[in-house]
Amino acid sequence: MPSERRIVITGLGVISPIGQDLATFNRNLFNGVCGIEPVDFTWRDLSTRFPVAPVKNFDPAVFIDVKKASLMDRFAQFAVAAARQAFDDSGLVLTPELAARAAVITGTSVGSQNTIEESFLKLANGSTRAHPFTIPRLMSNAGSSHVSMTLGFTGPAFTVASACASAVHAMGVTLQMLRSGVADLAITGGAEACLTFGTLKGWEALRILSPDVCRPFSARRSGLVLGEGAAMLMLETLEAAQARGARIYAELAGYGMSSDAKDITTPDAGGAARAMAGALADAGLAPQDIDYINAHGTGTRVNDIMETQAIRQVFGDRAEHIAVSSSKSMFGHALGAAGALEMVATVLAVTRDLAPPTMNYLEPDPECDLDYVPGAARAMPIRAALNDSFGFGGLNAVVAVRKSG
Amino acid sequence: MSQLDEILDIMAKVSMVERSTLVPDAKISDLGITSLDMVEIICELEDKYGVELPYNANMNFQKFPTLGDVLDMIQENIAAAGKG
Numbered sequence: 001m002p003s004e005r006r007i008v009i010t011g012l013g014v015i016s017p018i019g020q021d022l023a024t025f026n027r028n029l030f031n032g033v034c035g036i037e038p039v040d041f042t043w044r045d046l047s048t049r050f051p052v053a054p055v056k057n058f059d060p061a062v063f064i065d066v067k068k069a070s071l072m073d074r075f076a077q078f079a080v081a082a083a084r085q086a087f088d089d090s091g092l093v094l095t096p097e098l099a100a101r102a103a104v105i106t107g108t109s110v111g112s113q114n115t116i117e118e119s120f121l122k123l124a125n126g127s128t129r130a131h132p133f134t135i136p137r138l139m140s141n142a143g144s145s146h147v148s149m150t151l152g153f154t155g156p157a158f159t160v161a162s163a164c165a166s167a168v169h170a171m172g173v174t175l176q177m178l179r180s181g182v183a184d185l186a187i188t189g190g191a192e193a194c195l196t197f198g199t200l201k202g203w204e205a206l207r208i209l210s211p212d213v214c215r216p217f218s219a220r221r222s223g224l225v226l227g228e229g230a231a232m233l234m235l236e237t238l239e240a241a242q243a244r245g246a247r248i249y250a251e252l253a254g255y256g257m258s259s260d261a262k263d264i265t266t267p268d269a270g271g272a273a274r275a276m277a278g279a280l281a282d283a284g285l286a287p288q289d290i291d292y293i294n295a296h297g298t299g300t301r302v303n304d305i306m307e308t309q310a311i312r313q314v315f316g317d318r319a320e321h322i323a324v325s326s327s328k329s330m331f332g333h334a335l336g337a338a339g340a341l342e343m344v345a346t347v348l349a350v351t352r353d354l355a356p357p358t359m360n361y362l363e364p365d366p367e368c369d370l371d372y373v374p375g376a377a378r379a380m381p382i383r384a385a386l387n388d389s390f391g392f393g394g395l396n397a398v399v400a401v402r403k404s405g
Numbered sequence: 406m407s408q409l410d411e412i413l414d415i416m417a418k419v420s421m422v423e424r425s426t427l428v429p430d431a432k433i434s435d436l437g438i439t440s441l442d443m444v445e446i447i448c449e450l451e452d453k454y455g456v457e458l459p460y461n462a463n464m465n466f467q468k469f470p471t472l473g474d475v476l477d478m479i480q481e482n483i484a485a486a487g488k489g
Contacts, residue, residue, distance in 0.1 A: 210463070264441075266439070266440065299463075300463050
């Protein structure tokens with residue numbers, strides 16, 4: 001479709017365990033800084049300790065009016081903070097005409113876990129009434145809603161939920177809406193604040209949490225480590241960005257989506273491969289054009305083997321020449337925000353010609369036999385890259401990023 | 406009913422496989438017991454016997470190729486906790 005609009009990334013915002021602004025995240029990501037540490041979680045007289053990747057000392061007041069922040073769950077505060085950064089980073093001046101053409105489409109997996117647990121705790125402790133803001137705080141669309149209110153975007157706004165693929169599904173939908181002209185500019189990404197006693201106990205019961213750190217693709221990996229945070233992208237058409245002289249990070253070149261239709265927790269290489277192949281086809285890219293893949297790379301036994309097989313299925317011999325790394329080794333698995341944090345990593349990789357590392361890598365696994373960039377970032381030409389996200393429930397989403405200009 | 410029978414009954418119920426196929430030499434993968442089934446089985450046994458069973462789907466699944474291997478782990482932990 002030669003007449004189709006091309007969509008570019010002109011702003012980035014990030015609230016993460018390894019940096020609460022783009023510059024810090026950028027520095028720590030490529031220096032292999034690991035944001036994982038043991039944290040105690042309590043609920044009444046119960047207490048437990050898990051290794052997690054927390055956003056430490058987050059101060060919503062830096063980004064949000066204090067009175068408005070009290071209406072928001074932590075995940076919505078993350079969403080607004082990251083969106084505010086991305087919008088400011090883009091340098092865009094919003095006119096009423098542009099505002100009506102501006103969309104907010106963000107992903108979240110659970111959303112307001114903190115609010116849910118605090119509310120039950122209040123009742124369990126003998127209170128007869130919940131906090132009056134319980135419902136507005138716990139709506140999973142609250143992230144998108146508060147971003148739209150904060151930035152004054154009055155075009156289409158909604159939340160996408162597909163577990164760990166939520167943010168990348170949101171980006172794919174946004175790309176399609178911008179191409180087709182439903183909107184002209186958008187904030188997209190994901191936010192999650194899932195480090196709560198109840199969430200951790202739930203993941204613990206699935207027996208897939210690591211007892212120490214996340215070691216994606218290595219023989220001695222021991223499971224996933226939960227994280228939290230948000231990342232947002234400012235998207236607009238190439239034409240509009242060029243017309244206003246905006247700094248363009250990269251092109252959001254294509255997306256692919258699929259469902260495994262197989263198992264609620266075990267992922268399928270065929271489904272992942274279809275999503276990757278779909279993203280390539282949609283972007284008009286060949287396997288030979290891809291230099292880097294930011295993997296889903298959870299550090300679980302099943303994901304890492306499955307993802308390796310899927311990359312081999314799609315890329316054949318080219319797979320040997322692609323750098324594949326998992327940033328979850330540094331900032332953990334932020335569920336509905338994971339694909340957004342990893343998208344910022346992917347965009348920075350393409351912009352800087354620098355592949356972020358897979359940290360904590362211990363010994364090669366014969367079943368994971370690709371180039372995982374262990375231990376240190378690598379300078380290399382990156383013309384185009386994929387960002388993989390595969391959600392529980394077998395919902396897969398992949399986006400392609402291409403160097404601009 | 407012996408403890409082993411109780412454990413096997415729980416395994417059969419949770420994974421919905423024929424109780425008679427649950428013999429120690431059987432490979433777990435051949436029995437049709439999925440990793441999610443195993444997580445559910447372990448959880449039920451922990452509740453029943455009041456013990457913690459060290460099971461991580463990432464690290465341990467391959468260490469228990471046969472049903473006997475996982476039964477040994479379960480019974481050793483129940484005995485060590487003095488809950489038999």
